[in-house]
Amino acid sequence: KKTLLSSATASGAGNSFSVERSKGWTFIIATESAGAATIDIEAFLSGSSSWHVVHSQSVSAEGSIMVRDDMGHYEKLRANVSAYTAGTHSVYATGSVDSL
Numbered sequence: 001k002k003t004l005l006s007s008a009t010a011s012g013a014g015n016s017f018s019v020e021r022s023k024g025w026t027f028i029i030a031t032e033s034a035g036a037a038t039i040d041i042e043a044f045l046s047g048s049s050s051w052h053v054v055h056s057q058s059v060s061a062e063g064s065i066m067v068r069d070d071m072g073h074y075e076k077l078r079a080n081v082s083a084y085t086a087g088t089h090s091v092y093a094t095g096s097v098d099s100l
Helices: none
Strands: 002-008 023-033 037-044 052-059 063-069 076-084 088-096
Touching (some): 002 037, 002 076, 037 088, 052 063, 076 088
Antiparallel strands (some): 002 088, 023 088, 037 052, 037 076
């Protein structure tokens, strides 16, 4: 389990994590206090020179959204608040080593 973004209250990326030994990701995008934002889950692959958006989610109300990525196998993952108006937002990720 990884915390990709913790209680973000501004635009910007959270910490990145090396995840090359896992695949089959479940992401929880949580809005702890209401406010509009766009949260991107981003991946980095070997041979690439930039981060790529795996999933982009607009949020505004308190609550959580679950996103599944059954086949994703990445070198690194991070969450990025690409647009921010208000609120407090977090992103959690869990991968599997099954079928590697």
